[in-house]
Amino acid sequence: MGADHVRRLARSVAGARVVAVADPDRARGEAAAAGIEGVRVHADALAALAEHGVGAVLVASPDHAHEEALLAALARGLPVLCEKPLAADARAALRVVEAEARGGRRLIQVGFMRRYDTEYRGLKALLDSGSIGRPLMLHCRHRNVSSPPHFTSAMLISSSVSHEIDAARWLLGDEVTAVTVLRPRPSAAAPAGLQDPQLVLFETAGGALVDVEIFVNCGFGYEVTCEAVGERGSARIGDEPAMVVRTAGRALQDIAQDYVVRFADAYDREVREWVAGVREGRVAGPSAWDGYAAAAVAEAGVRALADGARVAVDLAERPALYR
Ligand SMILES: NC(=O)C1=CN([C@@H]2O[C@H](COP(=O)(O)OP(=O)(O)OC[C@H]3O[C@@H](n4cnc5c(N)ncnc54)[C@H](O)[C@@H]3O)[C@@H](O)[C@H]2O)C=CC1
Numbered sequence: 001m002g003a004d005h006v007r008r009l010a011r012s013v014a015g016a017r018v019v020a021v022a023d024p025d026r027a028r029g030e031a032a033a034a035g036i037e038g039v040r041v042h043a044d045a046l047a048a049l050a051e052h053g054v055g056a057v058l059v060a061s062p063d064h065a066h067e068e069a070l071l072a073a074l075a076r077g078l079p080v081l082c083e084k085p086l087a088a089d090a091r092a093a094l095r096v097v098e099a100e101a102r103g104g105r106r107l108i109q110v111g112f113m114r115r116y117d118t119e120y121r122g123l124k125a126l127l128d129s130g131s132i133g134r135p136l137m138l139h140c141r142h143r144n145v146s147s148p149p150h151f152t153s154a155m156l157i158s159s160s161v162s163h164e165i166d167a168a169r170w171l172l173g174d175e176v177t178a179v180t181v182l183r184p185r186p187s188a189a190a191p192a193g194l195q196d197p198q199l200v201l202f203e204t205a206g207g208a209l210v211d212v213e214i215f216v217n218c219g220f221g222y223e224v225t226c227e228a229v230g231e232r233g234s235a236r237i238g239d240e241p242a243m244v245v246r247t248a249g250r251a252l253q254d255i256a257q258d259y260v261v262r263f264a265d266a267y268d269r270e271v272r273e274w275v276a277g278v279r280e281g282r283v284a285g286p287s288a289w290d291g292y293a294a295a296a297v298a299e300a301g302v303r304a305l306a307d308g309a310r311v312a313v314d315l316a317e318r319p320a321l322y323r
């Protein structure tokens, strides 16, 4: 993801210049920076932050490394676009929120890129218009071809479903208050011990229900769909992104194989809008509070997965900065 963003910042976003790249795996850092003039490659993220000319930071390290980079960027007053999840767990995410709130201004945007996807934006506008009535339910599917080797059963929720948590809060304008997780028999295609797929159910403060099928070793494609059911209609996105070819008695359609393809436009728009905002001295988009709220819901989900019970979400008080 980091290499994709470096390429995006260097090649397709106006108003940004990549001056430093950090990766403890030097070969990966060098590969990400290859062909970009004037970039210095570091093994240490904090050394990259201290590099002369750094005016903003994009964090795409593994989840557990986000907190340290975020706190260092906040200490330097640097705006940050941080890949989701904001931090590895809710407590770490809350520490980041508290540090930003102490500084008294928003510097962090979280990389929940679905808010920048044309279809998701269309669905949000439709729901806000009230034309299908009050939303009652969201039915979501989130399928990956395969999971990376380090993926755990908890990460299906904390990493993958974190997108649906944010999308549901944003689309419905409502907080998730409780989570239940059902466990179908694991797919034989999933690595041994991985609970994949899972069926995750959210209840919201306003009384809506959200169900999410998360299946990260489905083998056949990257699929993200969402159907909103309102009092007077329904709307569904994510089904038909590609051309349909009819030939020899068949209808054929490519299925994207990963998020880099499916959400390419959304990542571009996300980074473009972030850079434009930073140049004007403002940070918008999903906030550190949104990142914390998603982490708190995910934490309840991980407990629900372990206990097989419905778990209430424990949300801290929202600091004034995010009201
Ligand atoms: N918005 C989205 O759709 C997606 C977001 N992500 C998020 O992006 C982040 C990175 O994920 P991937 O690229 O899939 O992981 P990855 O494992 O492919 O790459 C992570 C890179 O970070 C490096 N790294 C490790 N510790 C570091 C540190 N302290 N500072 C700087 N670099 C460090 C590693 O050497 C590796 O090159 C994760 O937080 C993940 O959740 C990942 C995929 C899609």
Ligand SMILES: O=C1[C@@H](O)[C@H](O)[C@@H](O)[C@H](O)[C@H]1O
Residues within 6 Å of the ligand: 144, 159, 160, 163, 216, 259
């Ligand atoms: O954020 C992402 C990954 O980290 C996660 O592992 C995938 O399941 C998601 O589809 C992708 O968007």
